[in-house]
Every structure is written in C-alpha cells, then in structure tokens.
Amino acid sequence: MPSTPPAHRRPRAALAMGADAAAAVLPPDSLAALAGVCTLAPQPALDDFTTGTARAVLADTEVLVTGWGCPPIHAGVLAAAPALRAVVHTAGSVRGHVTEACWDRGIEVSSAAAAANALPVAEYTVAMILLSGKRVLERARDYRATRARDAWLATPPGVGNYRRTVGILSASLIGRRVIELLRPYDLRVLLHDPYVTDTEATALGAHPVGLPALFAGSDVVSVHTPLLPSTTGLVDRELLTSMRPDAVLVNTARGAVVDQEALTDVLRAERIRAVLDVTDPDPLPEDHPLWDCDNALITPHLAGSQGNELRRLADLAVGEVARWAAGDGFSHPVRRERLAFLA
Incomplete structure (x- = not known):
C-alpha cells in the first residue's frame, strides 16, 4: 500500500485536468504556491494519459492534482505511474476519474467537495430559499412591467x-451546510435522510421526517441527495x-x-414553483417546455464554485x-467506504 512520504520532502506532482480548468482554478500565483510545496511537473496539465509526454510525466509522479476534465485513472494509467500515491482533486466529485483500481492500490484521495465546492452551493441554495419566500423575482418582473409598486x-x-x-x-455535505446557514433565520427545518438517526438530525438543527411528510409539509424543498441508482427519479410525480x-x-x-x-407537468399546471440549477437532460433542449414556465427559474450551474470562488479550490489543494x-x-480525505453516499 502506498505510504505517506517522509516529513518535509517535496513530492513530485503533476496537474491532470482540462486546459480551461487549469487556467481558471490555478492561475499563476496559485501555481507558484503549489510549486512551493512540491516539485511540479512542467505545464500544460495532462488531459490525455495515453501520450508519450504524459507517460514520461507519470513515470515518477507521486501526487496528481486533478480537476474538471481529468481522464479516468484506470489500471493502465496506474501501471504507467508506479510512484503514484495520492490524488488531490480541486473540484467536487471524484467518481468520474478515481476508479476502483485506485482504491485497490491504496491511493490516498482528497477532494475539495466538502470544504470548498460545497460552500457556494449551500450559499446559493439559502439565497434562493430566502428570495423565493419574498417572491423577489416574480415581484421584480411585475414591477418592471407595470412600473407600479404593489400595496x-x-x-x-x-x-x-x-x-x-x-x-x-x-x-449530504451540502445539505448539512444549508441547515447550518439557515440557523439564524425564523424557519422550521425538516430533514429526510434514511442514513441519519433522529438524534443526529436533531443535533443538526432539523426535525426528522419521512419522505412523504417532507414534501407535503414544506414550503420549500431543497434537494441535496447524490445521484445513485437508488435515487434516480426519487422525487416522483406523487411527491411533487x-x-x-x-x-x-x-x-x-x-x-x-x-x-x-412529472416536474414539467406540475409546473405547467402552476401548482408549484421551482429553482433549478440542474436539469435532466442538462442542458435542456432549446424547445423544452420548462423554458416557457414563468414559475421556474433555471440557472446554468451557477451554484458551484465560479469566478473568485475558484480560488478557494486552489487554496485547499495547495x-x-x-x-x-x-x-x-x-x-479532507475521501474514503472508499463512503463512496456509496457521495455525489
């Protein structure tokens, strides 16, 4: 099993992500900070592990600093990277590139999902909960159309x-953060999570309920469950x-x-409202009827880290x-045994 290097030795590291991700997440000053704690392979970042250049870099790399666009690190890649002992991910989920072969070899994995990328998602969620409660978007639209203030x-x-x-x-990581951020407000928080005990839910500051009660009893339902075989289509027509x-x-x-x-039908019937930062498919086709629903706010993945929030990802990686x-x-380690519960 790979072992942690001797204290204060500079490990050999390489970037593995798309060029756009590397430029956005790791600007020159962040690269300099990273190079200050490891021996960093020359740029550009690896986005294809099959090239001769990539194989030469992988031959002595101990740490891969990964991001959006990183190819899967499968057994063939590991064979070309005999010294690899750790993966530090600068984005969210590691499911797309950390394979079973990595876990089998004992590669240590860290992800920015918990400490960095979860925070802006939670902030966006809380903002939308509060804005929807005041009906800010609808009332601003009416104000623009009529130029008259409501009474x-x-x-x-x-x-x-x-x-x-x-x-x-x-x-989840984000769900817990949302609950935490909602504490200062005069709101009642319900929670449904079959893996959380009633005592744990209460300690988080939420009242545990079953899934039907969550949907029937809430003014706002915020979805934070990972996409797993067991959760695909979980929010069905009956719940909506x-x-x-x-x-x-x-x-x-x-x-x-x-x-x-089902969501489209319920929205078109104007029974509920929705704030959707993700859809299925994603993005929606141009002619999808959801685009015509005034009671649906659809945003293009604004919730996750963007702009200056990407600096948080870089700082965590360094x-x-x-x-x-x-x-x-x-x-912020990612444990193999927790994968079934992570996004």
Whole structure:
C-alpha cells in the first residue's frame, strides 16, 4: 500500500485536468504556491494519459492534482505511474476519474467537495430559499412591467420568510451546510435522510421526517441527495403533486434525482414553483417546455464554485499537498467506504 512520504520532502506532482480548468482554478500565483510545496511537473496539465509526454510525466509522479476534465485513472494509467500515491482533486466529485483500481492500490484521495465546492452551493441554495419566500423575482418582473409598486400592506400573508418550513432532502455535505446557514433565520427545518438517526438530525438543527411528510409539509424543498441508482427519479410525480400550493422545489444536486416529465407537468399546471440549477437532460433542449414556465427559474450551474470562488479550490489543494508532503495526511480525505453516499 502506498505510504505517506517522509516529513518535509517535496513530492513530485503533476496537474491532470482540462486546459480551461487549469487556467481558471490555478492561475499563476496559485501555481507558484503549489510549486512551493512540491516539485511540479512542467505545464500544460495532462488531459490525455495515453501520450508519450504524459507517460514520461507519470513515470515518477507521486501526487496528481486533478480537476474538471481529468481522464479516468484506470489500471493502465496506474501501471504507467508506479510512484503514484495520492490524488488531490480541486473540484467536487471524484467518481468520474478515481476508479476502483485506485482504491485497490491504496491511493490516498482528497477532494475539495466538502470544504470548498460545497460552500457556494449551500450559499446559493439559502439565497434562493430566502428570495423565493419574498417572491423577489416574480415581484421584480411585475414591477418592471407595470412600473407600479404593489400595496405592501396588502401583500398576501403567504409571502415572506417568517416561520416558513424548509425541507432538506439528504444530509449530504451540502445539505448539512444549508441547515447550518439557515440557523439564524425564523424557519422550521425538516430533514429526510434514511442514513441519519433522529438524534443526529436533531443535533443538526432539523426535525426528522419521512419522505412523504417532507414534501407535503414544506414550503420549500431543497434537494441535496447524490445521484445513485437508488435515487434516480426519487422525487416522483406523487411527491411533487403532494407539495403545498405555490411551494418551491430547489434542485442544486443532480437533475435525474427528479422525474423531469412529472416536474414539467406540475409546473405547467402552476401548482408549484421551482429553482433549478440542474436539469435532466442538462442542458435542456432549446424547445423544452420548462423554458416557457414563468414559475421556474433555471440557472446554468451557477451554484458551484465560479469566478473568485475558484480560488478557494486552489487554496485547499495547495494546503492538502502541503499536509501530505509533511506527513500529516489529508484534512479532507475521501474514503472508499463512503463512496456509496457521495455525489
């Protein structure tokens, strides 16, 4: 099994990601910081492990710093990388590139999903929960069209965020962060997660409920479950039609967790509202009827790290490589036994 290097030795590292990802996540100053804690292979980043250049780099690489666009690290790649002992991922899920062969060889894995990429997703979710409660987008659209302010004292009592009920589907990394960020507000938080005990849910600050109760009893349901065979289509027609009139579905997880056809029908009937940062398929076809639903806000994956938030990913990667090089292990390890519960 690969072992952590002797303390304070500079491990040999290489970048493995798409060129666009490398440029966005690791600008020159971040590359310089990374090069300060390891011996970094010359650029460009590897996006194809089959080339002669890649094979030469892999031959003595101990740490791969990966990102969006990294090819799968399968047994053939590992055969060309006999010294590889760790993968530090600068994005979210490692499912696309860390294969069973990596786990079998004992490669240590770290991901920015928990400490870095989960935070902006949770912030986006909380913002959308609060904005939807005030109906900000709809009221701003009406204001633009009429140039007339609504009579604020006559605002319907269903508008606002006082004592609204927010349902969280899955206490994932992001789901837990959303619950934490909601604590200062006068909101009641429900949680459904079959892997979380009632005691654990209460400690998080949420009231545990069954799946039907979550959808029937919430003003907003926010989806944070990973896409697994068992969760594909989990949010089905029955659950969607059970939601309170004018309730809001927020999905920042994966589009396929929700039955897209059923959601489209419910939205077109104007029974509920939705905030969708992900869809199925993703992106939606240009002629998809969801585009014509005024009660659906569809955003192009804005929730995850973008712009200056990418710096958080770079900083975490540099810190993880530094810790590993010093023999301290990763602060944000990904465990093989937890893969079934991760996005």
